[in-house]
Amino acid sequence: MAKFEITAPDGSKHEITAPDNATEQDIMAYAQSQFSAPKQEATTRQKVQASIPGAIVQGMRDPIDAAAQMLPHGLRGLTSLGGLAPNRVSEFFDSEAKRVDSMNAEGERDYQSARTAVGKEGFDGGRLVGNVLSPANVAISARAPIAATTTLGRIGYGAGVGATGGLLTPVNDLKEGQSFFGTKAAQAGMGAATGAVLTPIMGKVGDVIARKFNSLQAASNPEIGARASLKTDELIKEALEEVGQKFSDIPEQQMNVLRGQVVDAMKQGKKLDPAAMLRQQDFNDLNIPATGGQISRDATQFARERNLRGVAGVGEPLMNRFEVQNQKLQSKVGSFGGNSSGEQFQAGQQLAEALKRTDDQLRGKVGDLYKEARASSGKDLNVPLTGLAQDYAETVRNFGDKIPSGVRNRMEELGLLSGQQKKVFSVEDAESVLKTINDNVSNDPATNKALDSLRNSVKNAVLSADDQGGVFAKARQAAAERFALQDAVPALKAASTGSTAPDDFVKRFVVSGKTKDVQGLAKLLQENDPAAFTEAKNQVGATLQRAAFGENTAGDKIFSPERYAKALRELGTEKLKAFYSPKEVAELQQVGRVGSYINSTPTAAPVNTSNTAGAVMNLMGNIPGMPYGTALVKTLKNAVDNQRVVKSGLAAQAPVGKADLTPEQIAMMVKLLTVGGATSGQAAATPLR
Structure with missing residues (x-):
């Protein structure tokens, strides 16, 4: 500081x-x-003007002011043929346009001054609510009802009402030489772009809102409708948490699709389950076919699909689907690097060698800088030995003969224990001593601890050699940066000293490394050796692959959602992001969800986990003289019933029910929410106000 x-x-x-x-x-x-x-102190008028009711009134006025402003501007342009033929009539409209511009600008200055006087700044929520409730925006939604049900149609609708909302944003600060219609075109363009994106969000609500909105008795009240639109995502989040879903793991793009599906159903008076729809979308995104029971998680449907898969003449389509699902999960998980990974020894060797090369390059750079400084000054930089002598004496007391004789010889050549320095100690000498220390690393923990202490002491001695900003300053700074990087990336230090065997390198520094250390390692590899970075990434993918399928020698093991989820949790999102893009991390989490939908049995689902249900049914159908067995087989293998279960399972559709709200209430909800398209256009155009 x-x-x-x-x-x-x-x-x-x-x-x-x-x-x-x-x-x-x-x-x-x-x-x-x-x-x-x-x-x-703010005046009473300013306090009223900047209050929530005052802000709402100001927001309701904005579209009206903008329309009043466009009228004289438009008539001026029309009567003057776009400014090519000015005349008395166009001059009149020009004066009227300037008068309206001045009034709007003065009103905006008064309003902003009032906000400043009461200490308000930044986002103006009251004004935004006023925009939502403005008679002009309500009129837009009434005149332009949502008719499109496709994504492209909704985008087109949003662009249209967003552009209109942008046009209905007043221009309050027209600079000298700035074109009114140019600014208005920019507002319309910004509104169109924003409306096209936000309309499928602001208007997309469904079963969650339908289920909870009954508690709001006055559904036709605009204020209640506005509050409900702001709570859409919150209500969806609650619904997802009820079934164990984590809202933060769902990509925004996927949530937008979910909202779109819900509002389409809402407009048709249907009731949908957002959690089931999310499961269906997960399957679709990964291109993995689902079953109805997996999407709905209905215990009865899920169990019947599982139990019927082994029934001859009935369950073959379900069995094929389950096999395809597991094959696609194997392919997807393997695509994150596991299929391309090498053995851990070779991978550890590759990473260690890559890091060693990086450290050698850094050491070489330091050495070159010292040589340049020595050549320019005609002398070497003397490294002080006082601190090193004290540290060496302490290490000898603590570790005794655990210090290898080769290291002892180098230290005693300097006279560290005699109290009399025997020779000048340069940076090159320090590097030579460090090499000797690294060459004596062993499997004995005490020896390695002693060597680590001496290594740090030599580094500190080098950094204490300061010529007060002289010719050696750049070299000393480079040495300090190298040592700091070794401390920040433990894998780099281990590679430079050879203290970790290749067999343990990946597990210690990649899979089980601290998140910050792994992030530093990944960045260093990506910048200096992309091939080694790819192999480190592949090793992470192989860890997830083994968690999902174990040692899958035959290639047909079932996906284990619990082990995979545990591996994802232990690795952690931030460590995964060191190797994978945010989209890939989202896919890894999505794979975990889909694998769970497929192989995690819902509570109370009567699934025959021994896979004998089909065999029992087939066997009992061939045993003569068993009326009860025959009756049971006829019940369980009833062609119509079983085919219905199979057909429903293969259709894989999210369950649809009747909406909790009446069609009139739904129509009113949709109408209120579509105001958001125009409002989003106005909000986007506000910076151009």
């Missing part, structure tokens, strides 16, 4: 503490805020 002394307007001096990276403007702004003259 840096300290600054400033003089206040009254002549008093004050000390200010600011971050080292604070700019002069930052410091001045802070000083002015502390010592400027006190602000005048």
